[in-house]
Amino acid sequence: MSMRASLSRLIFALPAGLGAYAHAEDIKLLDTVEIKARVENLVGIADSANQGVITKTQLDARTEYRPAELLETAPGLIVTQHSGEGKAGQYYLRGFNLDHGTDLRTTVDGMLINQRSHAHGQGWTDLNFFIPELAANLRYKKGPYYADEGDFSSAGAVAVDYVDQLPQRFGEIGIGQNGYYRALLAGSPRVHDGNFLYALEFNHNDGPYTQGDNYRKYNGVLRYSAGDTHDRYNITAMAYQATWRATDQIPLRAVASGALGRYDAIDPTDGGDAARYSLSAAWQRTRDNSMTRANAYVVHNSMHLYSNFTYFTDNINGDQFAQPDSRVVYAANLQHTLYAQFAGKETEYNIGAQLQHDGIDNALYNTIARNVRSTVRTDRILESSMALYASSSVRWLDKFRSIVGLRSDVYRFGVQSDDPKNSGVRYAGIVSPKFAAIFGPWSATEFYFNAGNGYHSNDARGVTRSIDPATKITPLVRSWGYEAGGRTALLPGLQSTLSFYSIDFDSELIFAGDAGTTEAGRASRRLGFEFANAYAPTRWLTLDADIAYAHARFRDYAAVGNYIPGAVEGVATLAMSIDRLGDIFGGLQWRYFGTRPLIEDNSVRSNATSVFNLHAGYRFNTSWSAAAEIYNLFNGAANAIDYYYASQLKTESVPQSDLHFHPMEPRTIRVTLNATF
Numbered sequence: 001m002s003m004r005a006s007l008s009r010l011i012f013a014l015p016a017g018l019g020a021y022a023h024a025e026d027i028k029l030l031d032t033v034e035i036k037a038r039v040e041n042l043v044g045i046a047d048s049a050n051q052g053v054i055t056k057t058q059l060d061a062r063t064e065y066r067p068a069e070l071l072e073t074a075p076g077l078i079v080t081q082h083s084g085e086g087k088a089g090q091y092y093l094r095g096f097n098l099d100h101g102t103d104l105r106t107t108v109d110g111m112l113i114n115q116r117s118h119a120h121g122q123g124w125t126d127l128n129f130f131i132p133e134l135a136a137n138l139r140y141k142k143g144p145y146y147a148d149e150g151d152f153s154s155a156g157a158v159a160v161d162y163v164d165q166l167p168q169r170f171g172e173i174g175i176g177q178n179g180y181y182r183a184l185l186a187g188s189p190r191v192h193d194g195n196f197l198y199a200l201e202f203n204h205n206d207g208p209y210t211q212g213d214n215y216r217k218y219n220g221v222l223r224y225s226a227g228d229t230h231d232r233y234n235i236t237a238m239a240y241q242a243t244w245r246a247t248d249q250i251p252l253r254a255v256a257s258g259a260l261g262r263y264d265a266i267d268p269t270d271g272g273d274a275a276r277y278s279l280s281a282a283w284q285r286t287r288d289n290s291m292t293r294a295n296a297y298v299v300h301n302s303m304h305l306y307s308n309f310t311y312f313t314d315n316i317n318g319d320q321f322a323q324p325d326s327r328v329v330y331a332a333n334l335q336h337t338l339y340a341q342f343a344g345k346e347t348e349y350n351i352g353a354q355l356q357h358d359g360i361d362n363a364l365y366n367t368i369a370r371n372v373r374s375t376v377r378t379d380r381i382l383e384s385s386m387a388l389y390a391s392s393s394v395r396w397l398d399k400f401r402s403i404v405g406l407r408s409d410v411y412r413f414g415v416q417s418d419d420p421k422n423s424g425v426r427y428a429g430i431v432s433p434k435f436a437a438i439f440g441p442w443s444a445t446e447f448y449f450n451a452g453n454g455y456h457s458n459d460a461r462g463v464t465r466s467i468d469p470a471t472k473i474t475p476l477v478r479s480w481g482y483e484a485g486g487r488t489a490l491l492p493g494l495q496s497t498l499s500f501y502s503i504d505f506d507s508e509l510i511f512a513g514d515a516g517t518t519e520a521g522r523a524s525r526r527l528g529f530e531f532a533n534a535y536a537p538t539r540w541l542t543l544d545a546d547i548a549y550a551h552a553r554f555r556d557y558a559a560v561g562n563y564i565p566g567a568v569e570g571v572a573t574l575a576m577s578i579d580r581l582g583d584i585f586g587g588l589q590w591r592y593f594g595t596r597p598l599i600e601d602n603s604v605r606s607n608a609t610s611v612f613n614l615h616a617g618y619r620f621n622t623s624w625s626a627a628a629e630i631y632n633l634f635n636g637a638a639n640a641i642d643y644y645y646a647s648q649l650k651t652e653s654v655p656q657s658d659l660h661f662h663p664m665e666p667r668t669i670r671v672t673l674n675a676t677f
Helices: 003-013 056-061 067-073 252-256 460-464
Strands: 052-054 078-080 090-093 104-108 135-142 156-162 170-176 180-187 194-205 215-227 232-245 271-287 290-307 321-342 345-368 371-397 400-417 424-442 445-457 476-488 494-505 510-512 517-519 524-535 541-554 570-581 584-593 609-619 624-631 639-647 656-663 668-676
Touching (some): 056 135, 078 584, 180 668, 400 445, 400 460, 424 460, 424 476, 584 624
Antiparallel strands (some): 078 090, 232 271, 271 290, 290 321, 321 345, 400 424, 476 494, 510 517, 524 541, 584 609
C-alpha cells in the first residue's frame, strides 16, 4: 500500500466529528487499521499501553453527577468533590492526589483547562462549563513519555473535542431530586459549505445539603466548521457563568457527637461564582506526505471563592477566606507531521511549537460572611511560556519501531505584589527527552517500553517571593518515569492493556492556595500497575473492566513517616453500556475508590468507597426518548473525600486534629426527556 493510501485510510478510520483536529499520536503509517464502532482497536496505532480512546457511544452511556466525572471513563482516574457544586473537581490517578488538577493535563477542543498560578491551587481544572452531549470522544495517555504534552502531564493527559456536527437538532429537559433541573438545546444546521453548531444550557441544583447549594449555571457554545477529514477548520465561542453556595468538608467529631448532621455546614456563607469566556480557532491541512495542524485561543476566566476549612481556629468570628482570581490567557499551538523514508524505513517526523501567556490578578483575603476583614496579599502575575518539541518514529523492522523525542520549555514568571519583597521576575527552562520502543504486533498483540522526563510548573508567587520563607522555590519540578506493558486484541471484540510503571518527582511542590503560601514537599516515587479491558461482544453491548494499584512513598527518610497523604492506592471500575437493543439503551457502572493514607505515618487512613450508578432509557420513536439516571443506586453512606488536619469548633477552646470529610450524595434520581427535530 502506498504512503498516501495508508495515510488516507488512517484519517478516514478516525471517529467522525473529532472537533478541532486529530492528534499526531492518532495517525500512523500502517497497512491495517481496525476501528470498531463501539471499541477502538489501537493495536498497531498506540505508542504505549497507557493510551486509549473512549468512543462517543461509550461516553453517551455513562452516568455523571457532574460534567467532570466523564473523565472517569479513563481507566484508573477518579473524580470527586469536597465542596458541593461549582468548584473544580478533585482528581486522583496513578497514586497521585492531583488536588484540583496538578499533573493531569486536561484540554477541551485543544484549549488547556489547567490554570497556572491560580488563587486556590496550581493547575486548577474547572470543567463545569463542559457539555457532555457534545463530546466526540475522549483520548487519554499517562506518564511523561510524550513530546507534545508539557506542563501538568506527568501523571496523565486527557483530551476531549466537541463534535462539528450533530445527527439532528435536539432539546432536553431534565428534572430530579434536591432542586435539580436542566434544559439543553443543541443543533448544527448546514450554513453555506459548513456547519453551524449551537448549544444552550441552563442547570440548577441544590444537592442533598441542609442548606441547598442553589447552584445556577448558564452555558453556551457557538461553532462554525467546514471541510472534510483531510482539510478543515473551525471557529468556536463559548460562554459560561455560575454561582453557588457550598457545604465544605466537616469534622467527624461534630457528626459523631450529634452536633452536626452529615449534610450540615459550619459556615453557611461559603460558596462562590465563576465565569469562563473563550474564542478559539483550529485548522488542519493534509498533503500527500504531510499534515499540518494549528489552533489558537483566548480565554477569560474569573472566580470568587469563599472557604472555611478550620472554622474558628484563628478568629472567634470565623476563619473564612476569599480567593478571587481573574485572568486572560492567550495561546497558540502548531504541529507539522512529515511522512518520509529514512534509510529505506518508514518514518514519521513531528515538530511543534506551543506558546502561552497568562495575565492574572488574584488575591487572598480574610473574610467574615464574604465581607473582607483583612488583606493577606494581592498580586498581578504575568506568566509566559514557550515550548519546542520534535519526535521521530522509525519502523526499523516489520515487528519493531521506536520513537525518540525531545521537548524544551522556557518560562518567564513575573509578579507585582502588594509587598515588594514578594515581587520580581524569574526565568526558568527545562529539557525533557522521551523514548518508546514498540514490538509487534504478533497475533494482534503488541508490547511497549516507554521512558521519559516531564515536569510541572509551580505557582509564580512562590517562585518570586523572598519572605515566608526567605528562599524561593523551584520554578519547574522535574519528573521521570519508566513503563512496560502490552496490548492485545486477540479475542474478537476484546481489547486489553496491562502496564507496569514507575514515576519519580524531585519534589511534591504545590502552592497551598488555602494558606496562601507555597510548601516544598519531599522527593517521591510511585510504583504501580493498570489492567484495562474493553469488550464489545455484540453490536449493542459494551463491557469495561479496569483495575489499578499504586504504591506511593516519599523517597527520603523523615521521622514523621514516608507515606504521601491522599495518595490513592487501589482503584477499580466495571461498566456495562447498551445501545441499539431495540428501543432500549443505558448503562450500569460500579466504581471503587480505595483507601488512602491521610498523614505521613499512615496511622490515619480514609475508608474505601464503592458506588453504583444506573442509566436506563427508552426510545418511543425516532423523535422522542426518555431516560432515568440513578446515582448511588444502593444509597451507600460513604465519603466522597477525606482529610486529616486540625480545626476548632466554636464550642472548643483549642484546635483538634480530626478527620474531615465531605459526604457522597445519597441515592439521587433524575429523569430526562429528549426530543429530536
